[in-house]
Every structure is written in C-alpha cells, then in structure tokens.
Amino acid sequence: MTTRRHFLASGATGTANVALAWLLNDQGLLGETDRPELQKRSFDTRPKKPSGTPRARAMISLWMQGGPSHIDLFDPKPLVNRLAGQPLPAHIKRPYLPMGETDSPILASPRQWRRHGKSGLPVSEWMPHIGARADDLCLLRSCVADGLLHVRGVTQMNTGSVEAGRPSLGSWCVYGLGTENDSLPAFVVLLDRDREPPGGPRNWGSAFMPATYQGTKFLGGDSPILHLRPPVETSTLQQRRKLELIGLLNRRHAAARENTELEARIANYELAYRMQAGAPEAVDLSRESAETKRLYGIDEEPTETFGGMCLMARRLVERGVRFVQLYSGSGSKWDSHSHIEKNHSALCRSIDKPVAGLLDDLKRRGLLEETLVVWGGEFGRTPQSEKGDGRDHNPFGFSMWLAGGGVQGGQVIGATDELGLHAIERPIHVHDLHATILHLLGLNHEELTFLHNSREDRLTDVYGKVVQEVLA
Numbered sequence: 001m002t003t004r005r006h007f008l009a010s011g012a013t014g015t016a017n018v019a020l021a022w023l024l025n026d027q028g029l030l031g032e033t034d035r036p037e038l039q040k041r042s043f044d045t046r047p048k049k050p051s052g053t054p055r056a057r058a059m060i061s062l063w064m065q066g067g068p069s070h071i072d073l074f075d076p077k078p079l080v081n082r083l084a085g086q087p088l089p090a091h092i093k094r095p096y097l098p099m100g101e102t103d104s105p106i107l108a109s110p111r112q113w114r115r116h117g118k119s120g121l122p123v124s125e126w127m128p129h130i131g132a133r134a135d136d137l138c139l140l141r142s143c144v145a146d147g148l149l150h151v152r153g154v155t156q157m158n159t160g161s162v163e164a165g166r167p168s169l170g171s172w173c174v175y176g177l178g179t180e181n182d183s184l185p186a187f188v189v190l191l192d193r194d195r196e197p198p199g200g201p202r203n204w205g206s207a208f209m210p211a212t213y214q215g216t217k218f219l220g221g222d223s224p225i226l227h228l229r230p231p232v233e234t235s236t237l238q239q240r241r242k243l244e245l246i247g248l249l250n251r252r253h254a255a256a257r258e259n260t261e262l263e264a265r266i267a268n269y270e271l272a273y274r275m276q277a278g279a280p281e282a283v284d285l286s287r288e289s290a291e292t293k294r295l296y297g298i299d300e301e302p303t304e305t306f307g308g309m310c311l312m313a314r315r316l317v318e319r320g321v322r323f324v325q326l327y328s329g330s331g332s333k334w335d336s337h338s339h340i341e342k343n344h345s346a347l348c349r350s351i352d353k354p355v356a357g358l359l360d361d362l363k364r365r366g367l368l369e370e371t372l373v374v375w376g377g378e379f380g381r382t383p384q385s386e387k388g389d390g391r392d393h394n395p396f397g398f399s400m401w402l403a404g405g406g407v408q409g410g411q412v413i414g415a416t417d418e419l420g421l422h423a424i425e426r427p428i429h430v431h432d433l434h435a436t437i438l439h440l441l442g443l444n445h446e447e448l449t450f451l452h453n454s455r456e457d458r459l460t461d462v463y464g465k466v467v468q469e470v471l472a
Contacts, residue, residue: 052439052442052443052444053442054177054440054441054442054443055370055372055405055406055407055440055441055442055471055472056370056371056372056404056405056406056440056441056442057177057180057322057370057371057441058317058320058321058322058323058324058370058371058372058405059170059173059322059323059324059371059372059373059374059405059437059441060313060317060324060325060326060358060371060372060373060374061169061170061323061324061325061326061374062326062328062351062355062373062374062375062376063197063325063326063327063328063376063377064328064329064334064347064351064375064376064377065154065197065327065328065329065330065331065332065333065334065377065378066150066329066332066333066334066335066336066377066378067150067153067332067334067335067336067377067378067379067380067381067393067394067398068334068344068347068376068377068380068381069109069336069340069344069380069381069391070141070380070381070394070398070399070416070420071109071380071381071383071419071420072109072111072124072126072340072344072381073123073124073126073127073344073348073399074122074123074124074127074139074141074399074401075141075398075399075416075420076109076111076113076122076124077109077383077416077418077419077420079418079419080106080107080108080109080383080419080420081108081109081110083106083419084105084106084107084108085105085106085108086105086106087103087104087105087106088103088106088383088384088419088421089419092417092419092421092422093421093422095396095421095422096148097148097382097384097392097393098148098149098392098393099337099386099392101384101385101386101392102384103384104384104385104386105384105385106383106384106385106419107340107383107384107385107386107389107390107391110341111124111125111126112124112125113125114128114131116131116132116133116134116135117132117133117134117135117410118135118410119134119135119409119410119411120134121134121135121137121139121410121411121412126344126345126348126352127348127352128352129352129353129355129356129357130352130355130356130359132356133356133359133360133403134409134410135409135410136359136363136368136403136404136409136410137401137402137403137409137410138401138402138403138407138408138409138410138411138413138470139399139400139401139411139412139413140399140400140401140402140413140414140428140433140467140470141397141399141412141413141414141415141416141423142397142413142414142415142416142423142424142425142426142427142428143376143380143397143398143399143400143414143423143428143429143430143433144395144396144397144423144427144428144429144430145157145378145379145395145398145429145430146162146395146430147162147378147379147395148379148393148395149393150197150198150332150335150378150393151198151199153378153379153393153395154197154198154199154203154378155198155199155202155203156378156430157376157377157378157430158199158203158204159202159203159207159459160430160431160434160459160460160461161461164199164202165202165207165208166207167205167206167207167208167209167213167450167459168202168203168204168205168206168207168214168215169323169434169437169459170187170189170204170215170322170323170325171187171204171205171206171207171209171213171214171215172438172443172448172459173187173322173323173438173441173443174186174187174213174322174323175209175213175448175450176438176441176443176448177322177441177442177443178322179320179322180320180321180322181319181320181321183279183282184279184282184316184319184320184321185215185216185321186213186321186322186323187204187213187214187215187216187321187322187323187324187325188215188216188217188218188316188321188323188324188325189204189215189216189217189218189324189325189327190217190218190224190309190312190313190324190325190326190327191217191327191330192305192306192309192326192327192328192329192330192350193327193329193330193331193333195330195331196330196331197327197330197331197332198332201214201215201217204217204325208450208452208453208457209450210263211263212263215323215325218283218312224283224312282315282316282319283312283315285298285308285311285312285315288311292311292361293307293311295357295360295361296308296310296311296353296354296357296358296361297353297354297357298311300353302346302349302350303349303350303351303352303353303354305350306326306328306350306351306354306355307353307354307357309326309354310326310354310355310357310358311354311357311358311361312324313326313358314358314361314362314365314367317367317371318365318367328347328350328351329347333347334347334377336381336390336391337386337387337390337391337392338386338387338388338389338390339389339390340381340389340390340391341389355375358373359373359403359404362404363404367404368403368404368405369404369405369406370404370405371404371405372402372403372404372405372406372407372437372440372441373402373403373404373405374400374401374402374437375400375401375402375403376398376399376400376401378395379393379394379395379398380394380395380397380398380399380420381393381394381398382394382421383419383420383421394420394421396421396422396423397416397417397420397421397422397423397424397427398416400433402436402470405440405441406440406471406472407440407470407471407472408469408470408471408472409472411469413426413428413467413469413470414426414427414428426469428467429463429464431460431461431463431464431465432464432465432466432467433467434459434460434464435460435464435465435466435467436466436467436470438459439466439471440470440471445458445459445460445464445466446458446460
C-alpha cells in the first residue's frame with residue numbers, strides 16, 4: 001500500500017533525479033565537458049620528487065602506544081637485576097623524568113632471555129613468537145627522541161616534530177609514492193581500542209599538505225568502513241549522477257579559489273564511490289582460510305583483535321595500499337607507570353603471535369621483501385622504578401626494529417648504557433629513522449619537499465641521516 005508519505009517522498013526523489021539528469025546533460029557532465037572551468041580536477045598521485053631505487057613499495061607500522069619497555073623485551077641488561085633496589089650509580093647521568101622519580105631505586109627485570117636463529121639475537125620470553133623470527137629483524141637499540149611526554153613523543157615519531165601542525169610520515173609516503181589502487185585509500189589506520197592516541201588524528205593527518213594525503217581510519221569488527229554499501233533503493237546510475245552533480249558544484253566553487261579541503265572532498269567522494277566496488281572484498285577476512293586465521297591468532301581471545309588487524313594490513317598492502325598503521329594499546333595502554341608485569345605481559349601476549357604471523361604470511365606470499373615492517377613506540381622505559389612496580393618514560397635510549405623491505409635482518413645496531421637508560425653507541429634520532437624509512441621506499445628525505453609558507457618543507461626538517469647499516 002502506498003501511503004501519502006511514500007508518494008511524496010518518491011515524487012520528490014523522482015523530480016530531483018529528473019532535474020539532476022537535465023542539469024548534468026545541460027552541463028555536458030554525462031559525457032565530457034568542453035568547459036575548462038568545469039573539467040574534473042583531481043590530485044596528482046604520481047611521485048612529486050625524483051626517487052631512488054625503492055627497496056620497498058609499502059610500509060606497515062606496528063605502533064605500541066604508550067612506550068614499551070625495551071629492557072624487558074629486546075635489550076637485556078643483567079646489571080639491572082644485580083643493582084635492583086639501589087639508586088643509579090653515580091656515573092650514570094640522571095635525566096629529568098616526567099613523574100619526578102629520578103632518584104628512585106632500580107627495578108629488577110625478571111625476564112628469561114633466549115638467543116634465536118642463526119643471528120643469536122636475544123629476545124625475552126614475553127616475545128617468543130617474534131623472537132623466533134629474529135633473523136628477519138634489524139634491531140635498533142639506540143633510538144633517541146625529544147618528546148618526554150606522550151603527546152610530544154607520539155607527534156614526533158609520527159610527524160618528525162614534537163609540535164603539532166606537521167604532515168604525518170604516512171602522508172609524506174603517499175605524497176612521494178602515489179597510490180597503486182584507486183579503489184582503496186593509500187594510507188589506512190587501524191586502532192585496537194575506541195580511544196585514539198594522544199594527539200588524535202594529527203598523528204595520521206596531512207597538516208599543510210592537501211587533505212587527500214591524510215590517513216583513513218578504519219573501524220574494528222566486521223564493518224571497518226562505515227556506509228560502504230549504498231541504500232538498496234538507490235540505483236547505481238542515480239548514485240553516479242548525484243555524485244557528478246556534487247562534483248560539478250564543488251568544482252565550480254573551487255575553480256576561482258584554492259581550497260585543498262574542498263579538493264580533498266571532491267577526491268574523497270570519487271574514491272568512496274569506487275570503494276563500494278573494491279573495498280568490501282579487501283576488508284572481508286572471512287575469505288581467508290582457517291589455517292591463515294590460526295597463523296594470526298584470530299581463533300584465540302588474547303590475539304583475536306590485533307591478529308585481525310595484522311591480517312587486514314596484509315590484505316591491504318597486497319592490494320596496493322601504501323601505508324598501514326596499526327595501533328596496539330591505543331590511548332597509551334603500554335604506559336606502565338605501575339604494574340608493569342601485569343600490563344606488559346597481557347599486551348605482549350596480544351601482539352606477539354599476530355606480528356609473527358604477519359611476518360610469516362608476508363614472507364610466504366613473496367610480500368615481505370617489498371613491504372617494510374616497523375615496530376616500536378614513542379619511547380622506552382627507565383631502569384628506575386616508579387610506584388614500586390612500574391617504569392617511567394625514557395626517550396634517551398630505547399629499541400625499535402625493522403623487517404622486510406630491503407632491511408638486513410638478524411642484526412643489532414647501536415647500544416644503550418649498562419642499565420638501558422642512555423644511547424651511547426650509534427645514537428639513532430627520530431630524524432635518522434625517518435630518513436632511513438623514506439630511503440627504503442625509494443625517496444630521498446632531502447629532496448622530498450612541499451612548499452609551505454615560502455619554504456621547501458620536509459619530514460626531517462634540516463636533520464636526518466640514513467642509517468646505512470640497516471640496508472641489505
């Protein structure tokens with residue numbers, strides 16, 4: 001039975017579609033228009049600067065939000081246990097710490113360490129699965145950052161600066177490399193919790209670059225992309241015509257002015273339309289075999305969430321997505337100012353098998369050699385105790401690791417002092433890390449620039465040197 005409301009609604013829709021079709025035909029947009037001001041404007045996604053020889057075509061960032069404890073995971077320090085309960089030795093510089101417990105006694109690290117693979121790289125029992133892939137890991141034990149607090153630390157690791165307002169690493173990569181899939185975003189972000197990291201979207205934002213280079217946040221669960229399917233009552237032709245009309249109006253408005261957000265909106269409307277065809281298949285984990293799901297730990301409660309994220313990352317880079325960033329403990333969950341044994345034990349259990357599964361799956365599909373995988377957080381933790389059973393922030397010397405994508409695995413680069421507090425051998429600043437990542441992707445960090453405020457700006461500012469030892 002057709003009600004009055006349905007009659008009016010359908011009549012309005014019909015009238016709108018007739019008007020839309022007339023306007024599009026009148027402007028020539030059902031075919032090609034010869035009016036220059038109405039020609040389709042879209043972002044050039046080709047490389048903007050000369051590139052070197054890329055060793056990797058994509059990157060997966062495994063981000064441990066809050067600061068994982070390097071001295072409990074990848075940097076064994078026997079002296080920590082021998083001096084447990086005592087103050088720092090006099091010859092160790094006492095840095096300022098955010099919680100003010102600089103003179104607190106040293107906290108023991110009751111880890112069991114095992115050397116793995118041909119390289120004999122030591123990894124603690126908290127990471128047995130990742131440890132078993134030691135020959136693929138290039139472990140950087142002397143990382144240094146400037147951000148003592150989470151917001152500044154996370155911002156610098158993601159954008160190169162402790163201050164807000166800079167494009168993210170992922171945005172620079174997409175700006176320099178372009179996209180390989182016009183039906184998916186080139187830069188995707190996945191969070192394991194509803195809470196965003198300190199600084200929120202600016203960690204994957206494009207700042208002064210065109211907004212189209214920013215990351216697209218996917219949701220958890222079975223429907224990571226909202227509103228992906230069109231309403232059943234809307235035909236493909238109707239939707240296409242509506243989008244063309246919106247594009248016509250937007251381009252007419254943009255023709256006389258520069259507005260990168262409007263340009264990005266036009267590009268995003270067009271991408272969203274294309275995603276309706278390609279994205280459902282890309283994000284559908286049910287298409288994977290039971291064996292693959294077990295590899296990532298999706299069939300187990302502790303590893304189900306991050307395992308699904310890692311598997312999603314593999315599916316995305318497999319389909320041409322350039323940069324995928326996965327957040328573990330989003331909202332500073334790794335921030336163990338107290339109860340580090342309980343906190344880190346649970347978090348390590350949740351990511352260890354999925355990350356190892358990701359490395360294995362990429363390798364067996366021939367994708368690891370062209371996909372750079374980077375693991376780490378905004379800083380490490382101190383050897384001193386906080387609140388008796390936790391550790392404070394430590395940006396003065398901590399560990400990260402890289403794998404795949406032209407990286408020489410099975411090696412350790414740099415070192416911290418005997419307590420793991422300061423980098424003392426081959427310090428690797430965030431700018432050096434970023435320069436190395438861009439180099440592995442075939443981008444010269446000194447040449448990849450964007451004109452902003454009359455200055456050729458870049459990710460590494462005026463700093464950064466490629467860590468040559470990383471390269472295979």
